[in-house]
Amino acid sequence: MRILIHGINYAPELTGIGKYTGEMAEWLAQQGHDVHVLTALPYYPEWMVHEGYQGKKWHTETLNNVKVHRVPLYVPKKVSSASRIIHEFSFLLSTIPFWIKAIFSKKFDVVFCIAPPFHLAFFPWIYKSLRGSVWINHVQDLQVDAAKDLGMIRNKTLLKAMFGLERFFLLRGNRVSTISMGMQDKILKKGVAVEKMLFFPNWVDSEVVFPLPKEESLRLEMGFSAADKIVLYSGNLGEKQGLDAVIKVASRFKTDKTVKFVICGSGGGKDKLVQLAKQHQLSNVFFFPLQPYEKLSALLAMADLHLVLQKSSAADLVMPSKLTGILAAGGCALVTADQGTTLYDVMHDFQMGILVAPEHDDELERGIRRGLFEDTTVFKQHARDYAKRYLEKEHILQKFEQDVEALFLSNKIT
Template structure:
């Protein structure tokens, strides 16, 4: 098959949507498909264009057998709601000339639109319509729902317009996929028939991310004694994620210097969180940059306890991508989730970790006390078993490929 992917994030971004889209593109190319991607310069999660891509306009490169068309975009130093809108529309402006160029090239059989941003779908849908391709909309985050529920957009007319635009794109899609049951419920409620829906969760390469010993972790590199306890948060440090509760909870362990709080990542809140920890004199709170993928197994093995912290309003729209790696590494996670959400249900049903109330430093401190005072071996064993059964990269991508084959009536040569 010839597959064209539209998405704002792509490899070499190490985390978030770009990681998964990059791995998907590379996997399809490895199966012999002809794959191209229209994407931005890599900038996430640092919100800074990677050094190797600075000062370039529209470029083309090959990554793992995939033709990658890069377009310029505006990346704000400080992310606000207005600047994020400008950021996304600047990307659409950059896509426009490349879209026209692709119309003149050999036709693609499949167009996959990765959302957010959802309005990128207008380019994907138009290409599919004009060239007779099949359109798949893959939803990593229900952007308009999230903007409404987080209070980022309160104007009713604006929301109505956005929901109508979203419905138009969903109606034009030949298939719609998403990463969680919570999203599926909302997507079906928008009028998407179940026959068009495809469950396509984020995955993990369980052959790469697997349980390691403490001796194989980053403890020696970071000067952390093997017998000490480590609480790890790794990922984007966004302003609106409520990560202050990590610092607040760490204050409860001030008199336990053998309990280390490691925060790995970058983002708008990093400097503020570090300043909070410094002002409180919390020397056991340490900050490190996001680690490269090849160090991820060692990073995950460093922790006794992992933190997966969600806002109350977001926990049923987003299945945290960091959780897949934690589970594959056989880690025990403290997860904040509201009862009744898909995240809560999965964690509770499979007993994969310790559930706490979102946005509560008190609940986090209590969860940490529990985790640091009991045998976590059963949690770790169940986590790894769950990853092998439900999150296998090869298994999930093969299943998604089968859906694409059905859409195009393409018969793969064996």
């Protein structure tokens, strides 16, 4: 098949949607498909165009047998709701030359469009209408719901228009895929027929991410001792996670010199967190940049407890991608999730970690103490078993390829 993957994030971004899109595209290319990607210059999660791409405009490069068509975009120095909207629309506008050329060039059999941002579906809709290609909308985050529930956008007229446009695109694709059953339920409530849904969860390569002993972790490299009890958060430092709570709770561990809070990552909320730690005069909170993927197992192995935090209002609107790596590494995770959400049900049913209510500092503190000072061996074993059984990269991508090929063949017949 000739496949076009359209999304704002792509490799070499180390975390979030770009990581999964990059792995998917390269895997499909390895299966012999002609894979193209239309994406932006890499900028995430630092919100700064990566070294080696600064100053570049429209260009095409080949990465691991994938033709990557990159376009420039506006990257705000300070991320806000308004600047993010401008950022996303600048990318949409920058893709116009590609789409004009694509309409009059060799046809793509399948267009796989990744949200967020949801409005990227505009040009795939036009392309499908003109060329008859299979068009799949893949939802990694329910962006408009999250913007509303997190209070990022409060204008009712704007929200109504965004929900309407989102629904318009979702209903017109051949299929809608998403990464969790909770998000699938919400998409069905938007009017998408159940037979148009595909379940396409995020994955982990358990041959790349696996348990390591603490002696082989990054503890010494990062300046920590074997006796330290490390609470680790690694990933995007954004608004959905509610990471202010980590700083507040860390202040309650000031007297225990062995407990260290390690935050690895970048994002729009990092400066605020650093300032908050300074205000509380915390010497037990340490900030590091994201580590390369090849060091992920060693990074995760240094932690006694992993934090997977989300605000209550983000429940079932986003599925934390960092959790897959933690499970594959056999780590004990402390997860904030409300009862009734997919995340809560999975963690509870498979007994893979410690569950606490979101945005509740006292419960968070109790959960951290439990994770650091009680036996978590069972949680760690269950985590690794779950990852090998349900999150294995090869199995998930093979199933996805079969679904897309069946859709492509049925589209050819009709």
